[in-house]
Amino acid sequence: MGHRHQLTDSVIQVNHLSFKYTSQYVLEDITLHVRKGAFLGLVGPNGSGKSTLVKCLLGIQTPQQGDISLFGEPLKKFSGWDRIGYVSQKANSFNSGFPATVFEVVSMGLYGKIGLFRFLTKKHKQKVYEAIEKVEMSAYTNENIGNLSGGQQQRVFIARALVSDPDLLILDEPTVGVDVHSVQQFYTMLKQLNQEHGITLVLITHDIGAMTDYVTDVACLNKHLHFHGDTDTFTESENEMMSTLYGHDVHMLTHNHDHSACEVPTS
Amino acid sequence: MISVFFQYDFLMYAMFTGIMVGFLAPFLGVFLVVRRMSLIADALSHVTLTGIAFSLLLGRHFSLFQGLNPLYLGAGFSVGASLLIERLRNVYTYYKELAIPIILSAGIGLGVVFISLADGFTNDLFSYLFGSVVTITQSDFRLIAAITLFVSGFIILFYKELFFLSFDEEQAIISGMPKRFIQWMFIIIVALVIAASMRVVGILLVSSLMTIPVASAMRLAKGFKQTFIYAVIFGEISVIVGLVASFHLNLAPGGTIVMIAVLILLITLFFTRGRHT
Structure with a gap:
């Protein structure tokens, strides 16, 4: 049993994972570890395999080589999917004319848990209100989702992922289409979720500049894993890292909070 | 004014059937509209006519079919066509609307x-084209009542799944919503509701009751549940006012019902002008 307790500290463990859709590998020999309570920024250019790696983690794709453990259990045996919240890249490309309130959208996060032929109870509704509160959107509970800004909608989708009380939250490019100012607020909120509510976070992004102020760990991915360590070590070797990752020199400016200045080419 | 509807059997059937359809068509229509499938109602209503024409043709040649309510074959054709549409939508993944x-x-x-x-x-066929609410028989009434019960039951039991899948299919599948089952059942139900509504407004106008009250509701409603409530209220007003008016003014009931629904839409558009949906 003691052995098992040791394992529960590990939220994600990926060993020597390789994956290809057709003949070319998009991920090669990835070994990655996320401990409980970490806030990992997974960065890499577009097409670097970030989203594919997440799909493997969620069991949507099966890697050709290597193995994955979630919460200390091999993926094949893993059944605690309600412990994982996932906000996909496509979350904010929904039909924005859809007549649904913030409350209704967030309650969808409980539907899987509630099961067939059952309805929301008072307790469930309470959970929905709490999740909306956590992302500071209580003032908009009965507002149509289509009337909110991109940043606000993104918060609602986070709330939907939070409502089932996940231990791990995976966010795939959550800040695409969100203005710079809202992005900062958004990251601050994520940091709070991580520190105050103890939720392990994995944030996938190609925008390195903004993220490094908030995350505890960084992993750089471009088919291979180029860096994996804490944020301080990352910032020390950042310039060197970026040129390996993106294939040419990228000058990172200092982290004054003007993040528009340190954008990274995404080709 | 309305009391005359309860003095004669045929008018009572007309009124009760109208009330059921006024509920059912907009209720299901909300899902059709948000899934961007409102045109499917049109395609299926035309196929229903094919089934009815086939049934009437068979009735000419085989006495066995003479006693059969043409609505049964109409509904059968409509369900068959709905399954074909679903197949075609999967064949032309990038041109899904081509199936219609x-x-x-x-x-x-x-x-x-x-x-x-x-x-x-x-004459028979003509009455199916434009609706003929006063010729509704007891057998029509029973069939439509059964469809109403079945469809409402399905939507209430699978409300969560239908809602989630309509809003965000990818996330719904990850959460374990049974997409395929819901998708197939939904399209079959659309076919059934069309068969039920066409007795009242006719094939050419059947999609109007599924879309116009919803179009009005979406201008006013906050949220999904409210959209249902408004859509059903507008649907019922259209049917009841339309039936009574058409009886007293000697107008075509189907057309009058649709004109009332359009009038409600115009009023809501006027009061919500400048807002984008």
Whole structure:
């Protein structure tokens, strides 16, 4: 049993994972570890395999080589999917004319848990209100989702992922289409979720500049894993890292909070 | 004014059937509209006519079919076509809407052939085209009541799944919503509701009751549940006012019902002008 307790500290463990859709590998020999309570920024250019790696983690794709453990259990045996919240890249490309309130959208996060032929109870509704509160959107509970800004909608989708009380939250490019100012607020909120509510976070992004102020760990991915360590070590070797990752020199400016200045080419 | 509807059996059937359809069509229509499938109702209603024409044709040649309510074959054709549409939508993944004109024109083509084989239009067929609420029989009434119960039950039991899948299919599948089952059941239900509504407003106008009250509701509603409530209220007002008005003014009931629904839409558009939906 003691052995098992040791394992529960590990939220994600990926060993020597390789994956290809057709003949070319998009991920090669990835070994990655996320401990409980970490806030990992997974960065890499577009097409670097970030989203594919997440799909493997969620069991949507099966890697050709290597193995994955979630919460200390091999993926094949893993059944605690309600412990994982996932906000996909496509979350904010929904039909924005859809007549649904913030409350209704967030309650969808409980539907899987509630099961067939059952309805929301008072307790469930309470959970929905709490999740909306956590992302500071209580003032908009009965507002149509289509009337909110991109940043606000993104918060609602986070709330939907939070409502089932996940231990791990995976966010795939959550800040695409969100203005710079809202992005900062958004990251601050994520940091709070991580520190105050103890939720392990994995944030996938190609925008390195903004993220490094908030995350505890960084992993750089471009088919291979180029860096994996804490944020301080990352910032020390950042310039060197970026040129390996993106294939040419990228000058990172200092982290004054003007993040528009340190954008990274995404080709 | 309305009391006359409870003095005669045929008017009572008309009123009760109208009330059921006024509930059912907009109720299901909300899902059709948000899934961007409102045109499917049109395609399926035309195929329903094909089934009815086929049934009337068979009735000419085989006495066995003479006693059969043509609505049964109409509903059967409609369900069959709905399954074909679903197949075609999967074949033309990038041109999903192509399935609709294909089935619509194939249905009309076949229907016209059946009609010509039966030596042209009969009065019967005409009443299906434009609706004929006063000729609703007890057997129609029973069939429509059964469809209403079945469809409402399904939507209430699978409300969560239908809602989630309509809003965000990818996330819904990850959460374990049974997409395939819901998708198939949904399209079959659309076919059934069309067969039920066409007795009241007719084939040519059947999609109007599924879309116009919803279009009005979406201008006013906050949220999904409210959209249902408004849509059903507008649907019922259209049917009841339309029936009573058409009876007293001697107008075509189907057309009058649709005109009331359009009037409600115009009023809501006027009061919500400047807002984008």
